[in-house]
Amino acid sequence: MNVPVLPVLAFRAQMEDISTGSDSDYSRCWIAWFLSSKGNEYFCEVDEDFILDRFNLTGLNNEVANYAQALDLITDNLDDDIQDELRGSLDVQARLLYGLIHARWIVTARGLAKMIEKYKRADFGRCPRVLCQQQALLPVGLTDIPYEKSVKLYCGRCEDLYSPKSSRHGSIDGAYFGTTFPHLLFLVYPSLIPPKSGPADHGSTNASGRDTADRNRRRVRDEPEVPPAEGVGDSISTASVALKVERYRPRIYGFQLNETAKLQRWQEATRDRQVSRLEELERRGAI
Template identity: 70%
Template sequence: MLRRTVEDISTGSDSDYSNSWISWFLSSKGNEYFCEVEEDYILDRFNLTGLNTEVANYSQALDLITDNLDDEIHDELRGTLDVQARLLYGLIHARWIVTARGLAKMLEKYKKVDFGRCPRVLCQSQPLLPVGLTDVAYEKSVKLYCGRCEDIYSPKSSRHGSIDGAYFGTSFPHLLFMCYPALIPTKNGPIEGPGFRGGAPESTESSGNGGRRPRRAREDNGTGETVGSEVTTTAAVALKAERYRPRIFGFQVNEIAKLQRWQEGKPRQIARLEEWEENNE
């Protein structure tokens, strides 16, 4: 769980604050995932509804972001206000990037591969998108979503890995693909099917029974999971695997949800095939 710390807070000179606070924030090392939120959006109080209950010193933090803070107040509360301003800007950023103009700005960063590439070999360096696992601040750090394998990964850099996931929200990457369907990655490639999401399928061991790996007798509980035996089948592992579920404002994405239902049914099909093979050996 993220803690409310003042880690990586810049201790720049007063001249750093003579420029725009947003420009300074975006140029700070570790904030490369963020895009610039337009000032008109920030100044519209309707867009900030409810944030005053989530951010301490809300008014002063907002004034700092918009460069309207009195210098005397800033000197008294500089450290506290920097933390609260970062929190406020992050929460505003999460709302901004799901608007039409915000999506367009993040699309530019996506095309420039600012968020890195998928580490999975068979995704062939697919560009990633930032996503949060929760919309509540100080709970989970940001993750990176791959539109090809539909899985999530941790950022390589520790600076990026410490960014709060709530600053991007749970809906952003899926809404981007919904608004720009031409960007949805194809699933084509050497991979044999969507069921093999973590890598290539297991290779068979060479043996005297036609190249198939030897099997041990087992009791099946109907789900493909081994009971009373130390053998773990492919179906049993697949059934236990935790899956990332893309959501937009809390609701599963329709087409992806259908694909996931098919994928979750595949281990049961594998279990039935394994049982059929054993009975016909």
């Protein structure tokens, strides 16, 4: 039987974090302990009022085992006499429940405000693409269903996705952020949309960040160009490669953004015309 990789990695990271936390911190405030654990830097604190409003948790009881006890653990209302072995498994369910609540929280007005603070500090990292010039990233899920895809990082400048550098962050479930968050943030706060050219405007601009950017630019400038190996790519069809390119499609609550969808349809129509032209040239032997 094939075991999904994501749940195994996430469970292993969770168990490591449990062993590093003290029992006193764990029992005093579960959310504070969870947010302070290594690997959970992407999460923000969900207001207690939001968690206690059962309307906000509609449907989660069908997705989380031991839902009532997991909710009591998150809100620090769990009985102290619960068995230790049950607490360990219950903590995994509490993490799942908090993650799903977190995905709903960050698309509210107060949740967006908290995530903007983290975005401006570049807590989610910066785009590795050289021409994006250290643009701050935002977390996004490829699906809203837990245990399917890990979290990815969205760059509003090149509009592409990247994997987190840290393995701890890479094991976070993408459903804990959802498919809507970064695109809704830019829709609500259009002033935060990064420019497509020129220096990046958002995120911290401390000295260490400037030094890192300078080092990266020097490294790219100084690295010699490596010529392609002979014979490599001779038998590869350019048109077939172009057709296999996968594009990320921003969505809000499952629907594509109107302007972005129009632009992508135009881009894909242009690509299809170019692919047809390449196929014709390949048939003639011109390529």
